[in-house]
Amino acid sequence: MLSRLDAYQILYGVLRDGSRPIGQISFYRGARDPEFGRRDQEMLRGLLRYLSLGLRTEPSRARPQAQAEVVEEWLGIVANDGTAISAPLNWSRLVRLLAMEKVAPRTAHEELRVVTEFLRRICTRLHGPDGAPIDQVDSQHDSPWGQFRIRAFRLPDGEGREQDRVGLLIGRREPRALALARGAGASGLSPQQREVALLLADGKSNLEIARTLALKPNTASYHVKQVFARLRLHNRDEVEHVLLHLAYEGIVELGRDDGARSATGE
Structure with a gap:
């Protein structure tokens, strides 16, 4: 089955929240690609550890788990039979997140x-x-990717007559933990510093960071100072704000990319 996708090699890892599995990550290579090696395995271990921090389900002691840290909204036009007629790529991305319960080869x-x-x-x-x-319907959908709102409405023609066109306005409110993980990924920090930044955003002390990452206290303090320096911060309370801002900028950049593709006819 995987050979049809040219997936002859698999590097597989389980994403865990403590001892509880919460997901999986798989990398695939074709028959002519080089084999996965030790460096690839180390990369996957670091990625799993980083994502586990960002997607953990345990709420922060400092602040409650929140939705709507990042909000995006995209409009697409479809036919009554569900065929997409006109839509930006980011609208299609949200639809896939809603429709596909599991994304796998x-x-x-x-x-x-x-x-x-x-x-x-x-x-x-x-x-x-x-x-x-019915002229319009409004529905809510919950998923691991956040809270979604879909507003569907009929699109009349130029003379107000009903036609086979439906506008779908899809909005997503992203979980705080996922937004923080995306912001850390866009921060330019090293993998170790991203882990430290996520723990700082979660209200952890230097000693708690050291225990969580199995570091010596002095090493944890050094990484905290590096995070402050790289992000140009002066105190711990600023870390969360900066990461969420970077996550928001990532959504804005997606919109710019969509607009550029539309302007060039791609």
Whole structure:
């Protein structure tokens, strides 16, 4: 099955929250690619440890787990049968996050069918129990990627007559932990410093950071100072704000990329 995707080599790791598995990461290479080596394995171990810190489910003692740290919203146009007619790439990304419960190579060949069926179900809600048309529906969806809001509405033609077009405005409120992890990834910090920054954002002391990362206290303090210097900060309370700002800037940059592609006709 994987050979159809040219996935002849697999590097696989389990993402854990303490002793509880919460996900998996798999890397694939083709038959002609070099084999995975020790350096790749070390990279995966560091990535798993970094993501485990960012996606842990245990709420911070300093602040409650929150949604809506980063908000994005994109508009797409589809037909009543769920076929996408006009939509930016970021809208399509949100639809995939909503429609595909699990993203894995074995489900990649089903993506178009699953996404189209998901969109079709949303569109059918614009018909009441008696078949009468409804102008607009509003629904909420929860997923590991955040809280989603979908507003579906009929699009009339230029003369106000009903046509086979539906506008879907999709918004996402991102969990704080995921936003912090994305912000750390965009910070330019080293892998070790990103781990330290996430723990600082979670309200951890230097001693707690040392225990969590199995470091000596002096080493943990050194990394904290490096985080402050690299991010140009003066106290611990600023770390969370900076990481969330970097996460927000990442969403803004996605919008700029979409706009540039639209302008060039890509």
